[in-house]
């Protein structure tokens with residue numbers, strides 16, 4: 001399970017009842033197809049294990065073609081295989097042996113698209129085979145109202161999520177997965193709000209409220225300055241040297257001007273959304289191999305943070321930082337942390353399918369991880385929430 005998981009998770013296990021002979025056969029056939037699908041995906045993914053490229057990308061099409069599984073179950077089979085392969089990779093890292101995962105156990109995974117729970121009727125409906133038909137079954141719940149399953153079934157705060165169906169001794173058992181948001185970190189004085197800000201090469205900054213500050217023009221102008229400098233350097237004359245210094249001075253002025261306006265924009269977002277604090281990633285840990293080593297970016301990021309700090313003080317907004325660990329790999333929707341969740345500007349969670357602009361996902365994580373990791377800025381009131389916009393966002 002992912003680090004920083006912000007959900008409580010429980011499983012409610014119950015036998016299924018009221019299935020006809022035909023239902024049995026359909027479920028049986030679905031499990032067979034599922035195992036085939038997982039093994040096909042495992043074969044395809046095992047060869048690519050070292051690239052860690054998404055199992056879904058290499059295998060989903062083939063699983064759909066070669067089995068009778070519907071599209072969603074093909075995706076779920078790929079996810080199942082991906083997590084098995086991930087644990088193989090982790091075993092290898094620890095110097096242990098790992099062999100290709102092979103799937104034989106009579107069980108199948110369901111999610112909210114392939115399973116519906118009807119708590120009042122005490123029934124579930126399950127997608128079978130191609131996804132066009134469903135089997136409806138009764139939940140054989142304990143007669144006693146105290147059956148622990150009821151607390152999840154009958155409570156709106158618990159939502160059902162990934163679930164598995166098992167065939168044992170001729171009976172079907174469903175392990176209904178439930179989750180509930182953990183309470184937000186406690187606020188001792190007054191609820192406060194923070195704004196998360198992600199810094200990057202293509203977008204100078206993206207806020208957790210989905211404000212994008214593009215680096216397009218800045219990068220373009222910097223390239224032009226670079227060309228001019230290149231020409232002057234070739235020239236080598238004394239006068240050219242003086243001009244070169246002037247050009248560099250003008251470039252610095254231009255960059256500062258852009259950073260000032262981004263800083264103003266960030267402060268504007270914080271004020272507009274009633275934020276008490278602005279959270280950046282800690283910059284000291286930034287490694288050289290990160291993509292933003294391009295345009296003296298670390299220098300620029302530090303400048304930007306300084307400008308923000310300076311202006312924030314006037315607005316009585318604090319500025320703090322969070323450890324950058326996992327902020328770009330973590331899915332802001334489900335908390336899953338994976339290396340292959342991010343591809344350049346695009347974020348796609350391999351667990352829950354959440355898609356969003358990668359920097360925007362990161363900005364929300366910066367704010368959320370700041371809260372989840374229990375930062376309590378000294379001399380300041382405690383914060384318990386962060387400002388955000390919901391749904392996928394792109395630079396406008």
Ligand SMILES: [Zn+2]
Nearest residue numbers: 331334349352
């Ligand atoms: Zn997710």
